[in-house]
Amino acid sequence: MLTTALDLAIGGIFLSSLYVLVAVGISLLYGVSQTINLAHGDFMIVGAYLAFMLITALGVVPTWTLIVVPILMGLLGLALYRAGGFSRILTRPISRGDREFTTMIMTFALAWVTSNLLAWIFTANVQAYPAPAGQLIIGDLVVPIRKLMTIVIAWPLIGVLGFMVKTTRIGLSIRCVFDDSEASKLMGIDVNRVHSIIFFLALLTAGLGGALFSMNFAFSPYLGTEFTILGIVVTIIGGIGSIKGALVGGLIVGLSESFVMFFISPLLKIAFIYTLFIAILLVRPVGLFRSM
DSSP, X not given: OHXXXXXXXXXXXXXXXXXXXXXXXXXXHHHHHOOOOTTHHHHHHHHHHHHHHHHHXXXXXXXXXXXXXXXXXXXXXXXXXXXXXXXXXXXXXXXXXXXXXXXXXXXXXXXXXXXXXHHHHHOSSOBOOOOOOOEXXXXXXXXXXXHHHHHHHHHHHHHHHHHHHHHSHHHHHHHHHHHOHHHHHHTTOOHHHHHHHHHHHHHHHHHHHHXXXXXXXXXXXGGHHHHHHHHHHHHHHHOTTOHHHHHHHXXXXXXXXHHHHHHTOGGGHHHHHHHHHHHHHHHOTTOSOOOO
């Protein structure tokens, strides 16, 4: 029984690692840059396909994709902000509500463009590649190395991101813009630069999530919507804009999914997560944490 519980716990932490990598980007984009990104899960799948292409077409070692893919996706985030129209929307003197609505419509369209482009380039068939082999065996507990890699890489990265936001000058600028964008401009903060950094970090974490996901599961172009929705759930549970909240929300969702699938039914995992989501919002409408 102890081995089963440990196995389920590791499985839940593994799932939460993927969810947190998606949720932290959604949380930062909305909390700091007032951007509701309905294409974020699709960007994660873009990261999965980038890893697939680097490994199968160029012969890159799978572990190297965990460096290359996030950087490429971060640069894509910068390009989207600078040339994709987001910079004009975020610097335009309009209300927050109008800004959020405009970005939501833009990213909704972007999600469909991205998923259909992936299907056109790679076909809609499920893709996979040989992942790093090996297992960690402790008594009766057997954990695939690729799952451990996901946990060991994802959690420290989010920890470093949280440390950066809390302790560095860039982090101070991010927190100021999160609190009040207009006041930040009056205080001499380059808000445009802050938004660029947020878009870079958001797509970097999504790209890493996609590369790690592709090491553990087969994938197809239309999986992005599922991860966007789960990322939004994790974000709202933890509190919008809160990195700590994304971590806690990801743990809640990942562990719930793991234990419900085993003890109740795989068919009820989504129902349980959304029931838990509603229950938490009834008690804490703003999420578990209010600040970054």
